[in-house]
Amino acid sequence: ALILEHRPSNLPKKSAEESEKHRLEYEKMIQRARRNEIKDAQKRNRTAKELRKHEETVASASTKWTRDILPNWETMVVYCRRNTANTRTMWWDGLPPSVRGKVWQLSIGNDLNITEELYGILVARSHEKLRSMHETQSSCSEDTVSLSADRENSVDLIRLDISRTFHNLCIFQEGGPYHEVLHDILGAYVCYRPDVGYVQGMSFVAAMLLLNMEPAKAFISFANLLNQPCQLAFFRLNEEMMKIYFAAFEVFFEENLPQLFARFKQHNLTPDMYLIDWVFTMFSKALSLDVASRVWDMYCRDGEEFLFKTAIGILRLHEPLLLTMEFIHAAQLLTRLPTFTHHKLFVHINNVTMVSHGNRRWKDVLALLSRD
DSSP: OOGGSSOOTTTTTOHHHHHHHHHHHHHHHHHHHHHHHHHHHHHHHHHHHHHHHHHHHHHHHHHHIIIIIGGGHHHHHHHHHHHHHHHHHHHTOOOOOOOHHHHHHHHHOTTOOOOHHHHHHHHHHHHHHHHHHHHHHSOOHHHHHHOOOOOOGGGGGGGHHHTTTTTTTTTTTTSSHHHHHHHHHHHHHHHHHHHOOTTTTTEEEEEEETTTTTTHHHHHHHHHHTTTTTHHHHHHHHHHHHHHHHHHOOOHHHHHHHHHHHHHHHTOOOGGGHHHHHHHHTTTTSSSHHHHHHHHHHHHTTTHHHHHHHHHHHHHTTTTTTTTHHHEEEEEHHHHOOOHHHHHHHHHHHHHEEEEEEEHHHHHHHHHHHHH
């Protein structure tokens, strides 16, 4: 607006031509500002419309899950997982947050028959174990403690790892509302499975469950989830089985992305360099919370196969860039993934085929490699 003002008295006055020029420039500025305002208003309206549509879709899906599926889970679960467009689309579109925890809990199941009472006993045992360890450490030399250590003593390592779990949320760190609860779940598991102990990355898996269900239910799901063949192989550091999973992954990697597969082979960029962390945490560390939740939704529908399908989807998403990178930069990208939306990732996952040469599917390839 200052362009229309007269000059200070100590300067020559504007000519009529200059004043007219400034008036026209001002009008152009106003017109441009009005056009931008209209565009911004249209954008806000589109965003609001999309948000309302999304909320209506979520509400409708939530009603369907709550009214039709969850009360009749035993009979409806087959219907939900059947290869029909309607039911598979419902899972693919993502579980409504209001039912996500319940669906995860039912999908994972409780084959171990763990009760909430057992969880309470295990939490108390983990507290006692931690106290006795601290007393032992204060009265014995470090060498003596290390000689008597077993995997149950890994309960002492949990606190160190929790501080790095979803640090942006600021709820699992010391002083946060879920810090002690997450520690209890992990400590209880160490006492439940001393043969496994605590392995780095477990905190992310437990935290994902805790964000969606009550502590006791989160522990039951956590223990049963880690008892699945894939998770058990990785968390028990079973090198033989891990190599089988890596080999199976490479079969489908080569099938879907032959050019990138060849480049990784050329640079000796092996699956263990990036896949271990993804599988350990079920992508809850590598991906944003929203995207990871969508991956977990699909894991509950399709099982372990979807974890490896997601990995190929991520490689497919970044393939153009990875094909131009040398070893060190490609490894850095895969260990520190850039942020992207679930829409972008799932477009690429949807284009991944999990059928190899000879019409073999994931479980067939895995079984064949296990026999070999």
